[in-house]
Structure formats: structure tokens, C-alpha cells
Amino acid sequence: MFKKLLxxxxxxxxxxNRPEKPMDQYFIFYNEAENEWIGLLKSSVSEQELQLLKSLFTLVEYEPSSAMTLPQTWYEFLLMDGPPPSQKKENNVRLIQFYLHHHNPDPSEIETALTGFFSEEVIIFWENNHRGIVIxxxxxxxxxxxxxxxxxxTLESDFYVKISFFIGKRYPLTKLLPSRFREERDFFAFGLAHLNSTNIFTYERIFPAYLAYHLPEEIKQKVNNxxxxxxxxxxxxxxxxKIxxxxxxxxSLTAKKLYIHRNTLQYRIDKFTEKTGLSLKDFYGAFTVFLACLLFDYQQK
Known part of the structure; x- marks a missing residue:
């Protein structure tokens, strides 16, 4: 039955299994006949649907809390224009976004694994069942x-889940942080959509491709044909x-990634230099060729 609801x-x-703590953006229902649980995103369930579901299954409820949890506070601050968390305002923070390339991951298991890798002190909250933030x-x-x-x-081998990260910069905990986060989230979305050679993203890694993608057509036409x-x-x-x-x-690293001998790599580079007159040892030549690589990559998609 729950598979149909999916x-x-x-x-x-x-x-x-039953989540030990509330998942703030989800209604949790239990199907006793099948001994299974499902999380339904609250924003996708109408009031009429909620009442019908409650008549068919058990709505898992938790003891009410007198105050928002720390992850809830961060969710409200970064995504809903809420007030900044009150504790330790003097500290800088780094926001590491993650995205799960999987249809139905179990957030509670993934969160436990992430906490083990980072530290028990980090704060983790979820935007939805695919995207989350480590603070x-x-x-x-x-x-x-x-x-x-x-x-x-490790996550891919243990949980069969492919995960991508965007490593944010360190920022002071001020009212400007949500706007910084939204900028980084936009870059992460661009990287996921257009860059498939890595699953670790940073601003520096994404920005050249972002710039090339958004160049006006008349400038793209001036790239060495x-x-x-x-x-x-x-x-x-x-x-x-490109690699x-x-x-x-x-x-050495390039040859290893391409599974070729260094002499083979050097032969290919020399062949390109001979044909174009551009040396990759020169910064300006390397920059020009890299820009051409990015534009060519987009033309093939």
C-alpha cells in the first residue's frame, strides 16, 4: 500500500523503522499490517488527504517540545527568513550541502552515518528527502x-547511495548568512546539472563553468574555432x-586517472600545441584552452 503512496x-x-525523533517536514505513518513506515512531505498533503490517511494508517506522533530544536532553528533561519540561532554568534560557520542521487534513501540512516563521519557536534537538517545541510x-x-x-x-559501498557535496566558505553568523547560503545553493544546483566529472563541488570549481555557460553568444563566437x-x-x-x-x-595524476603512460599524455599535449600554437605551460594559454573545453562540453550536451 505504501509503495502506491510513493x-x-x-x-x-x-x-x-520508526524514526526516533520527529522529521520536521514530514508526516510519519505506520502500516501495522505490513509493519512499515512512510514519510509524506507535509507541503504535498492536503487537509482532506491527511484525514483520510489517518483513518487508514497510524499517524506517528511525538511528545510536543516547548521550543524548536536546533536543526529546526537553522531551517527557519536559512530557508524561511527566521531569526538567527542565538548561541555562539561569534563563531564562523561553514555550510556543507549534500544531495543524494537515490529514489528513496532513508534519511535517518544517512544522517547517522554523516554524523559519524563529521562529529557529534555538527548540526544536520534536511530540505527534503534528497537535499540536506551540515553546519x-x-x-x-x-x-x-x-x-x-x-x-x-564509503556511503556508496555501505548504503548503495551516491552522494554529492558542496563545500561552502566560512561566513560569520549574521543576518547575511541566508543570502550567502542561497548563492551557494544556486551554484550547487548548477554543478549537479552540468558537471558530472566530480561529486565534490566548491565555488572555485563551479564558477569557471558557470561563467562560460552564461557568456553572451557574441563572446562565445570569439573563442578560437x-x-x-x-x-x-x-x-x-x-x-x-580537460582532465x-x-x-x-x-x-602523473592525469595519467593515472586516464590509465595511460605519462609519455602518452605528453605526446597528446605536444600534438595539440603543434596544431594550435598554444602552450598549456603558459597561464593565458591554459586559461584559453580551459574555456574552450568548457564551451565545447556544453555544445555536446
């Missing part, structure tokens, strides 16, 4: 990009140069 209610989720305070030990990459591999023609004729060369540039011109 197709009707937007962003509904099946749960493996790190300055006093906490911040995970590095390499550690987040390792985390994605010779480079684009070479990419069209030799897609392998395009992939090689080489994305990895900071590190030949």
Missing part, C-alpha cells in the same frame, strides 16, 4: 576535501586536455 505524494519516503562551527575539526571524497566512497574543430575531430584529445587542466597540470 507514486502519488511528491518526495515521500519509505522508512526501515560546521569554527571550533570544530573541519573535514578536508580528500576526507569528503573518502566519505562518498580552431580549438573547437580539433576537439570535434578528436574527442579523446579533448578529454585528455589535465582540471588536475592543475599534474601529469
Amino acid at each position: 507514486t502519488h505524494f511528491k518526495d515521500s519516503i519509505l522508512l526501515s 560546521e562551527e569554527k571550533s570544530q575539526i573541519a573535514l578536508t576535501e580528500e576526507e569528503l571524497i573518502a566519505m562518498t566512497g 580552431e580549438i573547437l574543430e580539433i576537439f570535434q575531430q578528436d574527442p579523446e584529445l579533448f578529454s585528455t586536455l 589535465f587542466l582540471e588536475n592543475n597540470l599534474n601529469a
Whole structure:
């Protein structure tokens, strides 16, 4: 029965057991006959539908709290123009967004895993059953990009869930933080839609592609057509140069990712330089070729 509800209610989720604490954006129902739980996004359930569901299943209710929980406070602050959290206003915070590429993940299991990776001190709240935010305070030990990459591999192997992260910058806890968060959320959405070579995103990684994508047509037309023609004729060369540039011109790392010998990599780079006269060892040449790579990538989509 609950599986049929999944197709009707937007962003509904099946749960493996009863959540220990309220999921603020969801109604939780229990089907005793099948011994299963489902979370229905409150915004997608009408009052009439709610009454009907309550007559068919058990609505899981929790003891009322006299005050909002800390995750609720952050949800209201960042997404609903609520007041800033009152504690530790002197600290800077880093907002790490995550997105689950999965139809029906169990938020409670994912949250437990994330808390184990970060620290019990971090605050986690969910926008919906696919998107959430981890809030790190300055006093906490911040995970590095390499550690987040390792985390994605562990989550994928243990939970069969692909996850992407956007690592935000550190900002002071002021009334300006929600607008900063919305900017980073827009960049994250762009990265998820247009960049498939990574699952760890930052502003620096996304902005060049964002800029190239939004260039006026007359400027796009001025990009060296010779480079684009070479990419069209030799897609392998395009992939090689793009990965080489994305990895900071590190030949060893690029060769490893491409599963080729360094001499093969150097041969391809030399062939491109010979054809175009552009040297990737020069910053301006590398920038021009990288911009051409980004534009060519979009043309193929």
C-alpha cells in the first residue's frame, strides 16, 4: 500500500523503522499490517488527504517540545527568513550541502552515518528527502576535501547511495548568512546539472563553468574555432586536455586517472600545441584552452 503512496505524494519516503525523533517536514505513518513506515512531505498533503490517511494508517506522533530544536532553528533561519540561532554568534560557520542521487534513501540512516563521519557536534537538517545541510562551527575539526571524497566512497559501498557535496566558505553568523547560503545553493544546483566529472563541488570549481555557460553568444563566437574543430575531430584529445587542466597540470595524476603512460599524455599535449600554437605551460594559454573545453562540453550536451 505504501509503495502506491510513493507514486502519488511528491518526495515521500519509505522508512526501515520508526524514526526516533520527529522529521520536521514530514508526516510519519505506520502500516501495522505490513509493519512499515512512510514519510509524506507535509507541503504535498492536503487537509482532506491527511484525514483520510489517518483513518487508514497510524499517524506517528511525538511528545510536543516547548521550543524548536536546533536543526529546526537553522531551517527557519536559512530557508524561511527566521531569526538567527542565538548561541555562539561569534563563531564562523561553514555550510556543507549534500544531495543524494537515490529514489528513496532513508534519511535517518544517512544522517547517522554523516554524523559519524563529521562529529557529534555538527548540526544536520534536511530540505527534503534528497537535499540536506551540515553546519560546521569554527571550533570544530573541519573535514578536508580528500576526507569528503573518502566519505562518498564509503556511503556508496555501505548504503548503495551516491552522494554529492558542496563545500561552502566560512561566513560569520549574521543576518547575511541566508543570502550567502542561497548563492551557494544556486551554484550547487548548477554543478549537479552540468558537471558530472566530480561529486565534490566548491565555488572555485563551479564558477569557471558557470561563467562560460552564461557568456553572451557574441563572446562565445570569439573563442578560437580552431580549438573547437580539433576537439570535434578528436574527442579523446579533448578529454585528455580537460582532465589535465582540471588536475592543475599534474601529469602523473592525469595519467593515472586516464590509465595511460605519462609519455602518452605528453605526446597528446605536444600534438595539440603543434596544431594550435598554444602552450598549456603558459597561464593565458591554459586559461584559453580551459574555456574552450568548457564551451565545447556544453555544445555536446
